[in-house]
Amino acid sequence: MKIPYNRVHVQGQILFAARGGAIHTFSLTDGSHISSWKHPDVDKVAQSIQAINEAKAEAALAAAEADTPATESEGPPAKRQKLEGDSENPSVSAQAEAEASTPATPQSGDKPQAGHVDGRGKKGKGKGKEVVDSGKSRFARVPDRPVVTHLTSTPDGKHLVAITGHDKVIWVFEHDGNGQLKQLSKRTMPKRPSAVAIGPDNQIISGDKFGDVYAIPLIIPEDGSKSAASLSSLPLPSKKAFKPTATPLTVHSKGNRLALLNQIKQAELAAEAQAANSAGPDFELNLLLGHVSMLTALVLGEQQGRRYILTADRDEHIRVSRYIPHAHIIENFCFGHKEFVSEMAIPPSKPDVLISGGGDEDIFVWDWVSGKQLYKSSILSLAREIAPETATVAVSGLYTLLYPSADGPLTYILAICEDIKAIFSWKLNDSNELHCPGIIQLPGKPLSLAISPSTNVDDHSNAAPPTVIAAIDPDADTKAQSLHAFRLTMNNGRLAVDVESSFKDKEVEANEPELTEEDVRGLLYTVESLRKVVTGPDDEAGSEAPHGNAESDVAADNTGEGEE
Incomplete structure (x- = not known):
C-alpha cells in the first residue's frame, strides 16, 4: 500500500498536504497539483531499501546455487565454499544474513533506534544507517523514514512551517501565494517537537515530548540580533x-x-x-515554560489585550500561561480530564472558549480564562453508532468551522478519532453548549482535516458553505483516494455532505513507495499510545501526577538518554 496523506493545511486557495516526508501543494479551485518539496532523507531511505533488497536477492541466489546437487555430466561435485559462521549449513547462514538485512519497521515513539537489539541478541549502534551485527556479517539498516508531523502557516500565508519528527527539525518555507515553496531555514530542536503555533510577533512557539516549550524566530535575523523572546528565556x-x-x-x-x-x-x-x-544550538532558542509530562497540544489565546499560551500534556493537565515576556507566570489550570489531552481548539468567534479532547469519552468546553468547565458531550456514544464494538476513543484532531447564515455565522466543532471512519460535528450555541451532534462517514480512517472557509464572507446570507478537506487512510478494498474535499450543507442544524470532490494526485501517488500496513500504522497512528496502561493497584495509585503545583514552572530535570 502507499503511504496516505497524513497532514493537511489550507491557506487561501492553496492546500498544503503532507505525505510521508514530502509536502505537496494543490489548487482548491480545480484540484490540480502545483508543486512538491521532498525531505532529503526520502531518497536515502529508497536507496537503502534498494541496496538491501539487492543484497537479499544475491544471498538467496548464492544459497540456491550452493544447495543445487551436481549432475553426472558436470563431473565430480565442486568443493563447497565454507561460509563464515556456519560450516555445516551454508544455506542457513545465507538465510540468516538475508533476514538480518530486512528493513526495520520505523517506530513512532521518541526513543532512538541506537542500541537496537535484533532477533539474534546482538546490538547495532549508530544513527541514520544503523549497523546490525547478525553474528556472521554486518548490514546497514534503513534510516528512519521521514514524516511531516505538523503543518501551519502565518496568517498572511507568506510562510509555511513544518515539523519532521524523526530528525526533530522545524522547517520554514517562503510561500509566494500561488503554491510555490522556497526553503528558508532548517533548525534541529533539542527534543522532538510535538506541537507548534505561530505567535503574532513572528515567533514559532514549539512544545516537545519532554514537556518544554520554546520560542524561535520565524525568520533568522541576518545581523544576528536577538528578538523580544530572549527577554523571557529561562536557563536551558x-x-x-x-x-x-x-x-x-x-x-x-x-x-x-x-x-x-x-x-x-x-x-x-x-x-x-x-x-x-x-x-548550544547555532540559532536563537528561548525556553519559555515546562511541564513535568509529555506535551501533547498547544494553542495561543488572547483576552482583554493580554496573550496566553495554553498547553496540554499526557497527565490530563491543561495549563494557561502568560505569553512572552511573562511565559513563566501560570494564570490557571483547566482540570477535569481523566485521560490524556491530545487536542485543543479556540473558536475564532468565541475567543474565551476552549474545546479539548483526548482519551476521555467526552469532548470538553471550557472558559479557559477562569479555568471553569462549561459543558461536555460524549464522543464515544457517537463512535459506537458506526462502530458498536468501540470501547475507547483517542481524539486525533479538533477543528472549528464557521457556517454562514442570515443571522450571522454559526460555530461548529469537528473532531476525528484514530481508527474511526467518520467526522463528528457539534453546533456550539450561544450558551457554549454542544448540540446537534452529527456524523459524516468516510471511506477510510481520517488522519487530518483542514477547513476552507466560506466565500463572500461579508454577506453571510449569500455566502457559499465551507469545504472540509480530509486526509484519510483509505480502505484497501475501496480503492479510494487519500485526499477528499467535502462541501458541506446543513440539515436540521447538523452538518452533512453536499458535494464530494478529489484532487489530481495520480502522478504523486505513482512515485510513492510501497509500504506494509504495519509500517503505516507505526508511522501515523500515535495518539492511542498516549493512554496509560494500568497493571495493578500500585500503578493505578501512582499513575496520576499531582494536580497543580502552580508555584513551580520548571520542568523536570531531563537527564534521561533514552528519549530524544
Whole structure:
C-alpha cells in the first residue's frame, strides 16, 4: 500500500498536504497539483531499501546455487565454499544474513533506534544507517523514514512551517501565494517537537515530548540580533557530568578496579561531549515554560489585550500561561480530564472558549480564562453508532468551522478519532453548549482535516458553505483516494455532505513507495499510545501526577538518554 496523506493545511486557495516526508501543494479551485518539496532523507531511505533488497536477492541466489546437487555430466561435485559462521549449513547462514538485512519497521515513539537489539541478541549502534551485527556479517539498516508531523502557516500565508519528527527539525518555507515553496531555514530542536503555533510577533512557539516549550524566530535575523523572546528565556536544562564516588584507593579487587576505570573513561568522554555542545544550538532558542509530562497540544489565546499560551500534556493537565515576556507566570489550570489531552481548539468567534479532547469519552468546553468547565458531550456514544464494538476513543484532531447564515455565522466543532471512519460535528450555541451532534462517514480512517472557509464572507446570507478537506487512510478494498474535499450543507442544524470532490494526485501517488500496513500504522497512528496502561493497584495509585503545583514552572530535570 502507499503511504496516505497524513497532514493537511489550507491557506487561501492553496492546500498544503503532507505525505510521508514530502509536502505537496494543490489548487482548491480545480484540484490540480502545483508543486512538491521532498525531505532529503526520502531518497536515502529508497536507496537503502534498494541496496538491501539487492543484497537479499544475491544471498538467496548464492544459497540456491550452493544447495543445487551436481549432475553426472558436470563431473565430480565442486568443493563447497565454507561460509563464515556456519560450516555445516551454508544455506542457513545465507538465510540468516538475508533476514538480518530486512528493513526495520520505523517506530513512532521518541526513543532512538541506537542500541537496537535484533532477533539474534546482538546490538547495532549508530544513527541514520544503523549497523546490525547478525553474528556472521554486518548490514546497514534503513534510516528512519521521514514524516511531516505538523503543518501551519502565518496568517498572511507568506510562510509555511513544518515539523519532521524523526530528525526533530522545524522547517520554514517562503510561500509566494500561488503554491510555490522556497526553503528558508532548517533548525534541529533539542527534543522532538510535538506541537507548534505561530505567535503574532513572528515567533514559532514549539512544545516537545519532554514537556518544554520554546520560542524561535520565524525568520533568522541576518545581523544576528536577538528578538523580544530572549527577554523571557529561562536557563536551558543542563546535564551534570557523572563523577565516580570511588577512587583507586578504595577498591581492591581486580574486577572492581576495571569497572572503576571504565566509569572514569565514560565520565571523561561525557565531559568532552558536554564541552563540545556547551555553546548550544547555532540559532536563537528561548525556553519559555515546562511541564513535568509529555506535551501533547498547544494553542495561543488572547483576552482583554493580554496573550496566553495554553498547553496540554499526557497527565490530563491543561495549563494557561502568560505569553512572552511573562511565559513563566501560570494564570490557571483547566482540570477535569481523566485521560490524556491530545487536542485543543479556540473558536475564532468565541475567543474565551476552549474545546479539548483526548482519551476521555467526552469532548470538553471550557472558559479557559477562569479555568471553569462549561459543558461536555460524549464522543464515544457517537463512535459506537458506526462502530458498536468501540470501547475507547483517542481524539486525533479538533477543528472549528464557521457556517454562514442570515443571522450571522454559526460555530461548529469537528473532531476525528484514530481508527474511526467518520467526522463528528457539534453546533456550539450561544450558551457554549454542544448540540446537534452529527456524523459524516468516510471511506477510510481520517488522519487530518483542514477547513476552507466560506466565500463572500461579508454577506453571510449569500455566502457559499465551507469545504472540509480530509486526509484519510483509505480502505484497501475501496480503492479510494487519500485526499477528499467535502462541501458541506446543513440539515436540521447538523452538518452533512453536499458535494464530494478529489484532487489530481495520480502522478504523486505513482512515485510513492510501497509500504506494509504495519509500517503505516507505526508511522501515523500515535495518539492511542498516549493512554496509560494500568497493571495493578500500585500503578493505578501512582499513575496520576499531582494536580497543580502552580508555584513551580520548571520542568523536570531531563537527564534521561533514552528519549530524544
